[in-house]
Structure formats: C-alpha cells, structure tokens
Amino acid sequence: MGTRLRSSPSFPPPISRAFHSVYGYLSKSHTPAGIEGLDRWHNDEANVRTGSGGGQCTNWEEANRGYSTVDEGDLVPQFKLFVPTNFSTIISISTNQTMVKSIIAEAENKDIELDNHFSSITHTESLKCVHKVGFPPQRKFVKEFKDALKETFFADDPLRPYKDQPRSRKLVLGLQFLFPILDWGRNYNISKFKGDVIAGLTIASLCIPQDIGYAKLANLDPKYGLYSSFVPPLIYAVMGSSLDIAIGPVAVISLLLGTLLQNEIDPTTNKEEYRQLAFTATFFAGVVQAALGLLRLGFLIEFLSHAAIVGFMGGAAITIALQQLKGFLGIKNFTKNTDIVSVMKSVWGSVHHGWNWQTILIGASFLAFLMFAKYIGKKRKKLFWVPAMAPLVSVIVSTFFVYITRADKHGVQIVKKIDRGINPSSVTQIHFSGPYAAKGFKIGVVAGMIALTEAIAIGRTFAAMKDYQLDGNKEMVALGTMNIIGSMTSCYVATGSFSRSAVNFMSGCQTTVSNIVMSLVVMLTLLLITPLFKYTPNAILSSIIISAVIGLIDYEAALRIWKVDKFDFIACMGAFLGVVFVSVEIGLLIAVCISLAKILLQVTRPRTALLGNLPKTTLYRNIEQYPEAAKVPGVLIVRIDSAVYFTNSNYVKERILRWLRDEEEQLNAKSLPKITILIVDMSPVIDIDTSGIHAFEELYKTLQKQEVQLVLANPGPVVIQKLHLAKFTELISQDKIFLSVGEAVMSCSLNSRRDA
Template identity: 60%
Template sequence: MGTADYVYPSTNVEGESRHRVAIPPPQPFVKTLKNSLKETFFPDDPLRQFKNQPASRKLVLGLQYFFPIFEWGPRYTLDFLKSDLISGITIASLSIPQGISYAKLANLPPILGLYSSFIPPLVYAMMGSSRDLAVGTVAVASLLIASMLGAEVNAIENPTLYLHLAFTATFFAGVFQASLGFLRLGFIVDFLSHATIVGFMAGAATVVCLQQLKGILGLDHFTNATDVVSVMRSVFSQTHEWRWESGVLGCVFLLFLLVTRYFSKKKPRFFWISAMAPLTSVILGSVLVYLTHAEKHGVQVIGKLKKGLNPMSFGDLVFVSPYLTTAFKTGVITGIVALAEGIAVGRSFSMFKNYHIDGNKEMIAIGMMNIAGSCTSCYLTTGPFSRSAVNFNAGCKTAMSNVVMAIAVMFTLLFLTPLFHYTPLVVLSAIIISAMLGIIDYEAAIHLWKVDKFDFVICMSAYIGVVFGSVEIGLVLAVRIIIVCDGSTISNNLKLRIITNISFSFFFVCRLQYL
C-alpha cells in the first residue's frame, strides 16, 4: 500500500480516535481538464437518459427534451385547463395595454406590442420549461432598443429603417440566446448577480419613469438620451408646452393604478383587481376622450391600429452596412438583459412550486421565440415579472396559459383594434410608471447594505451608471466590478482602490457626454 493511500490513525487531546483523510493521487492534466469541462457544461448529464434506449424511444425523448409540451401534454387534464383558462385571460387583460405601452416606449408602432404578445407565447408554450412564465414585451428591453437604435436612426424621420433594425436586433438577440443554450453556456448569466440585477432594474425603472414625463405633460419633442440630466433638461426647457389637461388626466389614472395595486397587495385574494386595472384604465380613458373630444384640447391619442394578424417580416431584416453592427450590438445587449430577467423570474416561481427549470433549455426556448418573432413583425420578448406574478397568483398549472393569452390577443387583433383609436397616450404613460415603480426594490438595497457593503456598492454602481450614464453603461460597470473584484482572496483595500478607479473613469466618461 502506498503512502498516499494510507490513513494514519491519531488521537486527540480527549482520547477520541480520529483519522486523516488520504490525499488523492494527482490526475493527468488532460483528464483534469476533461472533468472540469464536463462539470461546467454538462453537470446534469443530459445524454444519460438516451443510453441503451431503442431508436424510437430516443426520438420521443429528444422531442420531449426540446419540446416539453410533449412531456406534460399527455398528462393534461380538464382541471388544468380550467386554471390555465382563468390565468390566460387574466394575463391577457394585462398584456394588451402593457404591450401597446412598451411598443411606444421603444418608439415602435403600438400594434407591434400586440403582435409580440401573439407568436412568441405560442413558441414558448411548446419549448419552455417554466409553468409560470408569462411571455411578452418588457420595459427595460424596450428602453434599450429606443436608446441604442435611436442613437443611429431617428424613429420619426426614418420610421421604416428604424422598424427593420428593431426586427434585425430581435433576430440577433434570439440567435445569441439560443446559441448560449445549445452551447450550454447558461453559467454566463450568473455574472449578473442579485446585487447587479437589483441596482440595474431600479436604475432602468427610474429612467423609464422619467421618460414618461413626455406623455404625462403632453410634449411633442423630447430627448432621445436616457440619462437623468438630459431628460430633466428636456422637460424644464419646454415648460411653455406643458398641457395641464394631459397632466391632470395622467395623475388621476396613475393614482387609480397605484391604489388598486396597494389594495391587491393588502388583500392577495383580490389580485385580479390590480391585474384588470390597466385594461380598465384604457377603456375608461378611451371613453372619456371620445365623449369629451379631449384629443382636440391637447390630449394625444394612439390613433388608428391595423386589424389582422402578424405580417411576415423576414424580408425586412437588415444584414448590410452601416447598420449591421448597430443591430448586432443592440441584439446582444438586449438579449443578455432579457435572458437574465426571464430566467431569474422563472427560477423564482419554480421554487415556490418545487419544480426544476433547466437554464440552458430556457435559453433555447427564449431564443427560438425571438427568432420566430423577428420573422413575424415582433420585437424582443421575454418573461416579465409583473405578468408572471399575475399568472402565478391566478393559479396557472402549465404553459398553456400562454396559449390562452395568445388566443385572446389574436381575437383582439382580428376584431377589437379599432376600439383603441381614442386611447390617450397619457394613460399608457401612467401604466408604464405604475409597473416600473414596483420594480424599484429599495428594501433589497437596504438589506444589501446591512449584509454585505461590497454587494451594496455593486448595486449602487449599476443604479448610478444607468441613471447618470445609460442603461448599457450601468450594466457593463457593475459586471466589470464583479469580474475584477469577486473572490475572497482580494483584500478590502484593493477592492476599494479598484472601485474608486472604475468610478472616476465612469464619471469622466459621463462628464464628456454632457459637454
């Protein structure tokens, strides 16, 4: 027996016998590398279930792996359908007004918000592994698209090119997301820690709320920049164009939305009141404008929306210079943000119901639904927290609730779009502000300060970067601090020096931006 395999008996001070654990023999470099790669990329060994199976069984298992609907579909019951039907109709009442609102936030035609709530949910229902995720457009990704594409192409002066670039960015986002899933690179999303997400989402929510001052005040011209300095300068340099009618209407509906949400939080069984409030606001606002002809007194309305289902848009994708780089960069950054939000939301609700979500399969599902969406006049979608929370509280059982929602949106596209003609834009702004205020989690930031000062610095770096720089600057800044500073081997003094260095660099860049 070699010395490496021998276990030496010893006795401690209290006379109890104990043994030293043997040191394992050194492994060859190739074998060590192979084991590390397997542990990183294949911790769940997805091919294990295919071993020693006949060809027909392998085909079934393969379909179930990439299309989970073939796994839970045969076990679907009438009771499940009743629950999913209620959940689907409930989230449809929320996704329709939010979809229109977020499309306007992205400087895209409002109808695209409805298109994006029809095809992508159907794709996710077949390929997604989450039972609770409600698919649709999100405010942060919409803001990113408006910011990054708007820096290259003016959506008002050249709306066709801007629209085509939005489709192209969505296509690149989908390809990037699906590639991460196929290559089993889901661990990359882990670089966006909890502290990063809290600060980034709060900063993005703050910026989105400030952007809605354009709709609340009824302004025609507004800055394309997203930082707080540019937005405030744009607001207060146009005080002579503020419309009091629009402001009063916006404040009334915002108060209504906030009160209903507060009531639903206090009485969780009445969650449907908060879920129905946005659609109720749209209906009441449209009726009020129609009866009072408020559109003639400074209250802006949506106008005509086209009837019919999604037209094909594959031929509209732009793969030529000089806009290819812009579309690719926008797609990758928005794709990362959408993945982080969708997977985080899906995992959160799966823990409540005690079932497993495969991050790599989720990446494939989200990527494929965005690829399909880019070819059918949709822009970037993922699983937003607000709609998923409503879906969860409504008692959904499977992803079939997304199918029910898509059918409700299809019915709206075919028959109900003329009813949105008189919907005031100020109501859409109020809906966005109400949704964004729920994302600012100040309690989580306070908890980070109490538990880990370094995580708090990361959180605030992301927040300040988004609010005073841009959404992409805040995200990159926080991730850079994590990559450089993470690890217990780095001393606190060195962490402080690195953070100070990065912070000064950031404020220098922002200073140049404002000059």
C-alpha cells in the same frame, strides 16, 4: 470542570494513571490539580481498560466512543493530547504500581524529570496515531480533461435518462427534451385547463395596454408591442420549461432597445430603417440566446450579480418613469436623452407653454386609480385580479371619455390608428450583411443577455415556489428560438415579464397553456379590436407604465444588500446612478464592470486567517471569529481561504510572511519565545497551479533562513497530487504534511519538546 482528553493509545491502569496525571500537572498553574480526579477515575472499574499485545492506533471512530474525563486547569495547548480510554489490545507496557507512584511524586517537584520519564513514550505512541495524507490515484490527462469539461458544461448530466434505452425511447425522450409540452401534456386534464384559461384571460387584460405603451417606449408603433405578445408566447409554450412565466415585451428591454437603436438611427426621420434595425437586433438577440443554451454556456449570465441587477432595474424604472412624463404632461417637444438632468430640463423648460392641464388631469386620475388597485391587490391576495384588470379598465374608460368629449381637439394626445391584422412577415427586413448587421448584432447581444437574465431569474423564482426544476440551458434555447422566429414575424425582443408572471401565478396557472390563451386573446384583439384604441390617450399609457415600473424599484433588497455586503451595495448603487444620471447602456456597463471587479478582487486578494485552539477541543478556528481561541506558543497557524493561482500566489506568500512578522513583533514586545513552526491550513485550497507551487517553494526557502519550519495541514487531492508531482513534498519532507491542524500541532509540539 471536566474535559475530554484523547490521544495516542491507552495504557494499563498504572501507566494510564501516571499518564493522565501529567495533564493535571501541566496546567497553567503548574499544580497537580487533576490527580485527585484521576484517582477517582482510576478506581472506577467501568472506565478501566487494560491492554495486552502491541498494535497501532488506526480506528479513530472507535476511539472516539469513550474518553477519560479529567478535572484539570487550562492546559497548555500543545500538551492537550487526547487518549481513548476504551481501547483494548493496543499496546502492552510492563510496569508496577510502586514505579508509577515514584514517578508521580517526583514529577510534582521536577517538571523536567517528568518529561524525561514520559516524553519517549508519548512521542512514539502519539506518532503512531498521526494519519498520513492520502495521494489520489494518478489519472490520465485525457480523462481528467474530459471530466473537467463534463463538470463545466454538463454538470446536470443531461444524457443520463438516455442510458440503456432503446432507440424508440431515446427518440421520444429527445422530443420531450426539445418540446416539454410533450412531457407534461400527457397528464393534462380539464381541471388544469380551467386554471390556465382563467390565468390566460387575466394576463391578457394586463398585457394589451402594457404592450401598446412598451412599443412606444421602444420608439415603435403600438401594433409591434401587440405583435410581440402574439407569436413569441406561442413558441415558448411549446419549448419552455417554466410553467409560470408570462412572455411578452417588458419595460426595461423596451427602453434599452429604444435607447440603443436611437443612437444609431433617428426613429422620427428614418422610421423604416429604424424598424429594420430593430428586427435585426431581435434576430441576433435570439441567436445569442439559443447559442448560449446549445453550447451550455448559461453560466456566463451569472457574471451580472444580483446586486448589480437590483441597481440596474431600479435605475431603469426611474428612467422609464421619467420618460413617461412626456405623455403624462402632454409635452410635444421632449429630449431624446434618458438621463435625469436632460429629462428634468426638458420638463421644466416646457412648464409655461408645453404642459396640457386636460392631459395631466386624465393621467393623474387614472394613475391614482391604478395605484389604489395595486394597493388592494397587495392587501387582499384573493383580489389579485383587481390590479390585473385595472389597466384594461382604465384604457376602456379613458378611451370612451376622450371619444365622447372630443378631448383630442383640446390638446390631449391620443394613440391614433392601429392597423388591424396579425403579424406580417419581416424576413426581408432583417440585415444579414452590411453596417446594419454589425450594429444589430451589437445591440442584440446586449438586449439578449439582459432579457435572458431577467427571464431566468423570474422562472427560477416561481419554480422554487412550486417545487420543480428549471433547466437554464433549455430556457435559453426556448427564448432564443422564440426571438429568432419573432424577428421574422415583426416582433421585437420579448422575454419574461415579472408583473405578468406574478399575475399568472396568482391566477392559478398550471402550465404554459396560459401563454397560449393570452396569445389567442391578443390575436383576436389584433383582428377585431385595434381600431377601438384610436382614441386612447397617451396619458393613460404613461400612467399604466409608471404604475408597472414602480414595482421594479426594490428598495428593501437594496437595504438588505447594504447590511450584508458593502461591496455589493457599491455595485448596486453604481448601476443605479449610471442608469439614472448617464444612460441605460452606461449603467449596464458599470454594473458588469463592478461585478467583474468584485470577482477579480476575490481571486487576486483571497482571505487569510490566523487560527487558534478552541479551549478543551482539538478544533482550530479563526481567532477573529472566536476570540476565546488560544494561539499555540511557538506555532503560527494560517489558513488560506482560496485556491492558489498565478493571480494571487505572490499575494498569498507575502501575506503569510506579513502574518509571521506581525506575530514576531508582538512576541518580541512581550519577551516571549519566537515562532519556530508555521502551519498552513490548506483545507479551503481546492486547487493550485505552478505559480502557486513556486510561491510555496519561495516561502519555504524564506522560512528556512529564519529557522522556521513550514508545515502543511489537510491539502486536498488535487493539491497534494500537484505538490507531489512538483516534488515539493520531498522538499519539505512528507512528515511535515498532516491530515489536520490538530495532528500537526500535536506532532510538532512533541518534536519540539523532545528536541528541547
């Protein structure tokens, strides 16, 4: 089997024959298996290159265009030197055919004599092709600090469009940045308007019954749910950058807000103060959201991992569905706790005297209808409007049924009167000082962060489908502004709804005008239709919410997480079980803590790996991933897969020494030569701090005592610069730092053979 051999410079044909014969000779079988093939290679005039003059190997790309192909056995790894055979004018060596033949003949009987003939040649010329590790130009601290800030907070370079623009153009661009509607509005046409109107009417039919139910989930009157689908969507339509997201109250935020507010004020005995605290929390939620966007701190929401969100959403969906059993079964006295144990105790404790069979019949019938409508929508994508219209149809039919049968007189609980009119001002009800301000801020931060996470995740999903970019920081400013204004107009926290956004997308929406259409329909409902909801049964609202939140339980994602990453699955299940068995806030806390724990674990305990040489290549890879990779005798190659900071520097040092101890124990057991060279592959190490450098200094001293050489391979620009400034490169000597693992192995092996 042919293998490509390349190394330092090529020689004139006689020496080249002799040099390559060495490789055939240095097989594991110690037979000159390659000489015959090399003779054929030598006789092939197309492959013969002669050289004259002296020179140094500096262009490896040119060298790699042609190699000598040699039939040989499995070579001892440290002798796999690669020789470009198409190099010209590299080096001139004067010799004759007779001398070469005598060398080869003698080498077949005496290994050591062959080494003596060629070691000086191969060593000297191979070292000429070992590349020096480059040092980046020294940069001033102020410039380096500015670049770091720019990369952290302005990675997308938002000011680039303003460069070299006149003031008038900069003003226009600034307004378009703050109000994206001014940008895409220039190309708006009647065709897009038709799509937006259809989508807006469709999501309005879905949001009206949902809003009434979600408001009750937040322990607020139904009208506040409708208020929250009137003003916030209008603000977002002007400032938002997502073209597909549908704004309004959502189940998870409503439950979270209701639970947190209920812990501070009882909504049944102190309704007015409860509502004021809700507006205060909404105001601070908006302030936090807008501040994160303006300060370019959007990366903070990334600390809640996808796995934790999947678990939290699934747990919240179960909790929301359990909370709906009160309206679904017609129970009047229901627990205020949200954990599954308390809820089930309350449900089964009321089975003999609290359940109402008429309510159960209405709820079960329409829940079956809603689930069937969702099934049709999934099976036939063109019938997406069926599940979208089903909630409104259910409300209309059930309301009419209760009205004509007077079922409310037989224990069926109804919504009762909803005040007519659009949002009143609530500025005076927001607490900017006192104990309620602090409580509102705490609740607002939690609700605002979760709302941001949900909205941006939804926006990015649909932006990817339509192939446009979503500006996360701009989204935060838009969401924050709409909640600040919403808190002043009797709204509670609104965000992007996945179910409504999906319907909006499938309905053919083109821009955020669909939100404006939905908002106008809600306004007409508030002005004209709200009295008609008086006889709407609570069981219908419970059925609508149950059918809506079932989609939040993403069991397929949970199974995928289990298959891919077990630690992520722990985070997922921790959040899920925390929400279901304790409370929403505890589940959220568990989700955040596990996500942070994973980050800390990865930072403090980075992965390391032993590397081996892939057969017939100069590549060195993880021996666990590539079992065929061969270890280099006398050399231990370790790769560090992380930056080295104070949090992990001691661990990295100890782990490398443990690799060395384990390897030496195995060698001693087999009576093989000990390790004399330890090569650390620094390719993945993007940064190192003073603690990391100190750890490497200690590692070097420890290895010196054990008579083991420390060698570094491919340190990055930041790392090599810091090592140089700390004089670590002088400590270990710069000739112990190489551009690649392959060059390090080649050079160290040649040095070892020469010393031997």
